[in-house]
Amino acid sequence: MVDLIGASRMAIASQRNPLDRVRLTPWQLDYVQIAESMALLRAGNQIGKTLIKLWEMIHHCRGTHPYRRIFKPPIKVLAMGQTWEQMGKTGGYMEELWSLLPKGEIAKNIRLDKGRGITGKPPRIVFTSGPGKGSVINFGTYKQGSAPHAGVTVHYVDCDEPPPENILQELLPRLLRFGGHMRIGFTPVVGMPDQSFLREKVKNGTLVERNPWLEESSCWPIGAPRPWITQADVDAFAANLIAAERDMRIKGAWDPILDEAWLTNFIRKRHIVPCEAPPGAFLVVGVDHGIAAGKQTAVLAAVVGRRDLRPYVAILDEECAELATTPADDARAILKLLKRHGIPWRRIDEWVGDRPAESRHQMKRKSNMELERNLAVQVGVRRFPRFHTPYKNRSSVAHGMHLINAMLGAFDDDGTPHFMIDPKAERFATFCEIWAGNPHHELKDVGDAGRYAVERALGKVPIQRLTAIY
Secondary structure: OOOHHHHHHHHHHHHHOHHHHOOOOHHHHHHOOOOOOEEEEEOOOOOOHHHHHHHHHHHHHHOOOOOOOOOOOOOEEEEEEOOHHHHHOOOOHHHHHHHHOOHHHEOOOOOEEOOOEEOEOOEEEEEOOOOOOOOEEEEEEHHHOOHHHOOOOOOEEEEEOOOOHHHHHHHHHHHOOOOOEEEEEEOOOOOOOOOHHHHHHHHHOOOEEEOOOOOHHHHOOOOOOOOOOOHHHHHHHHHOOOHHHHHHHHHOOOOOOOOOOOOOOOOHHHHEOOOOOOOOOEEEEEEEOOOOOOOOEEEEEEEEOOOOOOOEEEEEEEEEOOOOOOHHHHHHHHHHHHHHOOOOHHHOOEEEEOOOEEEOOOOEEEOHHHHHHHHHHHHOOOOOOOEEOOOOOOOHHHHHHHHHHHHHOOEOOOOOEOEEEOHHHHHHHHHHHHOOOOOOOOOHHHHHHHHHHHHHHHOOOOHHHHHHHO
């Protein structure tokens, strides 16, 4: 006879302790059995590296680690990340930690604010009952510097992303008293800070490393009927990655490949298409500011179905200065660009421009505000629409290029591309064809102007969703 009461109790217990629902993959099982005090997890995307690091951290707090000897609770834990925004974002570190915590064992006033992270000043997790009673998880960021951690003594440190070398040197003494453990996990990306000090520790044996790749076997829990990502999914994801980051995001490679064009899906014969803005299209002007000759650029883009799963983007035209210009010159160039297409300036839905560019030697400065003022004067209004400034971080270029590359790979059944470039935007087309990551390349500016326009029109799409969308 089926024990319905027992099954119900087990279901309730599982709800109370989400740790019990986690089924480990072979590489995760190997990782959680590392006995050394310091370990680095350098892995591909979406294989469960944050999940397993948080699973292990909570088991340390509760004293319930099933695979090796650990400290008897209560213990002190320090969880570190780049910034509060990065740790608290939707789907980020704090949200995943919250999903694994046994809620009945932590202080009842602790909450998760979606998109902002775990609440409190400062935010922390306090275990008030259960096997981990008295254990505390405190949070910190690398942006705070090393001062907040001076003098702190902890049993366990978990780093979401590699800490800067000065932060690492400050964290290590915090573990000495108890002979504690540190775990570091990340997926390398183009533009990340120098990690040579971590590579040297791995090389000389002072830092144990695991390097699982993104492949079907890495996403297949032991005893499960199927993986959460199939090899076909992995292959489709890899196909839309920019060349420079493919090995980084699939294999966790330390270094990017920079000797081939990033936009691997660009095909000149298929993507260069004469096009005009269709009625009702969302129109954006993207601007990259520059002081030197040939650096100031503006790109006009049109987007259809920007809120659909598979929108269409057309790069209609560009204005690239050949000589050094003033903000007044730049304003005239943008209005000239619009006039070629018969588009009134009021018809533009969004304006986006880069951060200010300046030269102390030449006593020159360009900014969105200066451009707005000059445009207002030339069109005869008191105030011109505001230029938005693109969000930038260490991976913003790569993210924008991923988005464009994914769209370049999308075609309708009749061959219509989802990303089109008019022949008038030849410099942007050449950028797509040849740019291989050099930040000083002469076409980088027009590429940035077009990228800003596309990102502004479509919004920030997580890289992991690009394959699903396109």
